[in-house]
Every structure is written in C-alpha cells, then in structure tokens.
Amino acid sequence: MSTTTTIVGTGKYTYEVHEDWARLPDGWTMPAAAVTVDSQDRVYCFNRTPDHPVVVFDRDGNYLRSWGAGLFAFPHTIRVDARDNLWLVDRDHGQMMYFTPDGELLRTIGTKGTARTPASIRASPDRPRTGRSPTAAALSTCRRTSP
Numbered sequence: 228m229s230t231t232t233t234i235v236g237t238g239k240y241t242y243e244v245h246e247d248w249a250r251l252p253d254g255w256t257m258p259a260a261a262v263t264v265d266s267q268d269r270v271y272c273f274n275r276t277p278d279h280p281v282v283v284f285d286r287d288g289n290y291l292r293s294w295g296a297g298l299f300a301f302p303h304t305i306r307v308d309a310r311d312n313l314w315l316v317d318r319d320h321g322q323m324m325y326f327t328p329d330g331e332l333l334r335t336i337g338t339k340g341t342a343r344t345p346a347s348i349r350a351s352p353d354r355p356r357t358g359r360s361p362t363a364a365a366l367s368t369c370r371r372t373s374p
Contacts, residue, residue, distance in 0.1 A: 294330030
C-alpha cells in the first residue's frame with residue numbers, strides 16, 4: 228500500500244500536509260474559518276462551531292483548550308500580534324475583537340448587530356452595493372490595526 232504525500236508552498240516555504248494533525252476531543256467537529264500561530268507555536272483555529280469557536284493546539288496537534296462559546300455569529304478571521312494577543316473578526320456581528328491567548332476579551336471594535344450581512348447588501352439597479360461587513364484585519368509593526 229502506498230501513501231501519498233502532499234507538499235504545499237514554494238521555495239523555502241514548503242510544508243507537508245497532515246490531514247489528521249488536529250487531535251480533537253471525541254465527537255467534536257471543527258469547520259475551520261481561519262488559523263494562526265503564535266510565537267510559542269500554539270495553533271489557534273477560529274471555526275464555525277458555536278460551542279468551541281476558538282480551539283488551541285500545540286505544534287504537534289494536541290488539543291490544549293477552547294474558548295469563545297456564544298460570542299460569535301460568523302467567525303471569519305484570526306490574527307496574532309507581536310504580543311501573542313489575538314484579533315478575531317466576526318463578519319455577521321460586524322465586530323473585531325481583541326483577546327489574550329487564554330480568551331480574555333480586551334477590546335471590541337464595532338457595534339454588535341450593525342453589520343450588513345450578504346443578504347442585506349445585495350446590489351440591485353436602484354440600490355448599488357455601498358457597504359460591507361468586516362472580513363479581515365491587517366496588523367502592522369507599529370501596533371496600528373486596520374479592519
């Protein structure tokens with residue numbers, strides 16, 4: 228029996244794909260929306276499961292913890308900053324939230340419920356598409372954030 232190895236990336240940034248890398252607790256699913264890694268090689272998966280939307284693994288895929296239950300409507304983006312804090316974007320709540328690595332909320336940008344969801348921003352001949360919900364975050368080295 229042969230096994231297939233999948234390599235992704237280019238140049239010096241190539242990686243071997245391990246489909247079974249993440250070791251979740253029994254019965255859990257994890258429909259991933261975004262993934263980031265901090266300076267201690269902890270892997271954060273922001274996913275669309277309401278009971279455990281942020282799942283944290285060590286570099287070998289071992290489950291460490293989860294947090295964020297009940298906070299998110301539509302998880303979309305996760306980024307780690309220079310201090311290992313996390314910026315998470317919830318598209319449908321229209322918010323960007325700033326957390327410690329353990330899930331303590333430090334700051335919220337945006338007002339929950341004011342986002343324009345895809346159904347509400349459909350363009351029509353008499354109503355062009357004029358606004359969108361936040362879907363990403365860009366972090367800079369000078370500690371400025373742009374939604």
